[in-house]
Amino acid sequence: MSTLTAPDQVPNQAPDSRTDTPGKKRSKNYRGVSPALRAESNIIRSIGVFLLWAVVAVSIAMLLWMVLQAFRDTRSILSSPWGMPESLDFSNFVRAWTVGDFATATFNSVITTAVSSFITVALAAPAAYYLSRVESRLTNGLSLYFILGLGIPAQVILIPLFVMLNKVYLTDSLIGLNLVYIAGSMPFTVFLLTAFFRSLPMEMEEAAALDGATALRTFVQITLPLAKGGILTAFVLQVVAHWNETLLALTLIQSTEKYTLPVALISFVQQQTYSGADWGGLFAGLCIVVLPMLAIYIWLGRRLTEGLTLGMGK
Amino acid sequence: MSRTTTRRSLSAAAAAERGQGGSSIDRQRRKLLVPFVGPAFIVYTLLFIIPAIGAAWISLHEWAGSGPMKFVGVKNYIRVFQDDLFMKSFGNTLLLLFVVGAAIFILAFAMTLVLRDMAGKKIVRNVIFFPHLINALVFGVLAGFIFNPGGMVNTLLKPFGVTEPPAWLAQDNIFPLIMATLVATTTGYFTTILMAGVDRIPPYYYEDCALAGANAWQRLRYVILPLTWDVFGTCAVLWTISSVKIFEIIWVFGGSSGAGIPPTQSWTTAVYTYVTAFSGQSTPAYGAATASAIISLALVSVLVVFLRRAMRRDAVEF
Structure with missing residues (x-):
């Protein structure tokens, strides 16, 4: 009414x-x-709402359960998978950290993720700025060229990359892996940041230009500070992507001391085929992979969801 | 979206007004092409585009990674299509693409409709999005624990009188389980994207529906679906691209992978490519491996072009 x-x-x-x-x-x-915006209250809807909350509860419970199991030893995990840890026992983490080589792997992952994400954004931001501000046939072509990479699955470039990097001694090297990550993230990051720069107002830049600032100075002193949010979003999205990347790391890295976390996790799983299941250690390893993502999500969650949905929304 | 287009057309109009040369700021900006776009262009071309072209080239050769390359034309393609293992992997990839994809879309859309005006929407959305940030390896390993013979599922089923539960992790059962796991872990991400689309619909459309006496179904059919059509298209493209890459979860699923290679019943083309080239168990066949990868790329390209055609036509501006 x-x-x-x-x-x-x-x-x-x-x-x-x-x-x-x-x-x-x-x-x-x-x-x-x-009335139009009010939810209809029918049975199907109530069931749906109930199911959704059930999904939420189960998801949170799974995560909690995984973290709790990491504090129990393998035998008690197997005998009662629903049990609670009796005490705060870090021995699983210690074992995963030392025996499972998660210590070096974590270090490698942190370095690789930070370096490659930073360089990705550092290279993609200026390119995206140029592509968003200059309208010509060349920039349209270049934008298309970058977007093309979004559709190429990693397994296509896997073998040629391995061959190429092998020639210049960059296989089994974190430097090589970083380079590959940077190149592989270019399409998405350029795409996302181009969309983001387009959404920024031009007036400030025009004012700066009228005041006699060069185009480079305008970019560094006006646009970059304005674009801080978008650039941070792009950076965090790359952190998530590089932290979890598995196939390329598995192919390009062979020696244990250069493993990144996913590769270390795979080798830990495979060792168990020979040495018997160590579920306690495995759960600790899973926690080391998952919890940093949880921390980032809690800290910057809105940026992540917005970045991913905005980047996709066109 | 609409703001971007108006802004772009405005700037285009402004550029036209200024004449061919553009203003001094435009001219200055143009000079930045090489320093600004150059580095990104070089890295991307060298380590992404050239390998992609290289893959097409290698797929036409018989090559073990070292030694001479023998040109064999399309023989590798014929070979993989005659290979039962590849056909199985390809079939699995198609299953992931279409069956898992359909399940995800139906569920995600249903969840979006329920979520649209429910209390606590943000909490739910935040929780169901989180799995997208977790490496799929984790789900594979966890599934191994949950479904193992003394694991959680079986202890849960015992009170219901299921004393002889199915062998969840038997080689033939693994792939359906992988599919179910993927549906469970990916739906949330697509729900979030669809939600962003549905949230953009201005509320007065719903008011109008109420005034016109439209029922829930009509509102869905004539308001929500047409206005989120382009988001659906984007999601479909996204799933096409990401489903073809699925590798990690299969690699460790169940933790039962014996010699480090998952049972062939659950292979996808990504796994096929990796194993054919790097398993170390037989002579690496780089030609066949890249041929398999190129076939997946062709599949993606065809589907993406098709989806763009099919979904683009009636994007409604609002």
Whole structure:
């Protein structure tokens, strides 16, 4: 009814209904929202809501369960998979850290992820800026050229890369792996940042140009500070991608002391075929892979989801 | 989206107004081509595009990685298509692409519809997105624990009188389990993207629906679907690209991979490529391995072009 009597209220109410904070505030808003926006309460819907919350509960429980199991020894994990750790026992982590070579692997992963993500963004940002600001047939072609890479699966470049890097002694080398990661991330990062730079207002840059700043100075002093958010998003997305990358690392790295975490995890799993299952150590290893991502997600979660959905939204 | 297009057309109009040469800032910017785009271009060309072209070249040769390359034309392609292992892997990739893809889309869309106006939307969305940030290896290893004979699923089933549960991790059962795991872990990501699309629909469309007396189905059919059509297209392209790459989860699924190679029943083309080239168990056949990779690339290209054609036509501006 409110739609008929006061149409101008609708835009005011719309944001409210979207920024639904759970609990009291929500239920207060509920009556104010027009009937069209109110959820129908039928049985299918209630089942759906129930199932969704069940999914949420199970997901959180799984994560918690995995972390808790990492504090129990293999025998008690196997005898009662639902049990709780009796004490805060870090021996699994110690064993994974020392015997499973997770220490060096973690170090390698941290270095590789940080370096390759940083250089990726450092190279992609200027390129994306140029592609977003200059309109010509050449830049359109270049944009297309970069986007092309999005569709090429990693296994296509795997073998030629191995052959090429082998020629210049960059296989089994973290430098080689970094270079490959940087090149492989170029399509997505250039694509994302081009979209982001396009969304920035041009007026500030024009003002800077009128004040006599060179194009380079405008980019460094005006655009980059404005684009901090987008660049951070691109960086974090690359951190996630490089931290988890497996196929290329598995192919290009052979010696244990250069393993990154996913490769170390695979070799740890495969050792168990010979040395018997060490579920405690394995759970500790899984925690070392997952928990840093959880930390990043809690810290910068909104950037991640927005970056991924914005990057995809066109 | 619409803002970007208007801004671009504005700047294009402005450029036209200024004439062919452009303003001084434009001219200055143009000089930055080499220093700005150069480094990215070189790295990307050298370590991505050239290897991709190299792959097409290698796939036409018989080559063991070292020694002479023998040109054999399309023989490698004929060879892999006659190879039962490849056909199995290719079939599995298609299963992932279409069956898992369909399941993910139906579930993600259903979840989006429920989530759209439910209390606690943000919490749910944040939780279901998280698996996307985890290496699929983790799910593979966990599944091995959950489904092993004394594992969680069987202890859960015992109270219900299931004393002889199926051998979950038997070689023939692994692939369906992988498919189920992938649906469970990937749906959240696509739900998040679809949600972003559905959230963009201005609320007055729903008001109009209510005034017109549209029921839930009509609202879905005539408002939500047409207005999120392009997001669906993007998601379909994304899934096509990412499903062909699936490797890690298969590599460790169940942790039962014996000699380090998963059972052939669960191979995908990515696994086929890797094993054929790097397993170290037989002479590496780089030609056949790259041929398999090129076939997956062709599959992606055809599907992406097709999807673009099929989904593009009626993108509604709002």
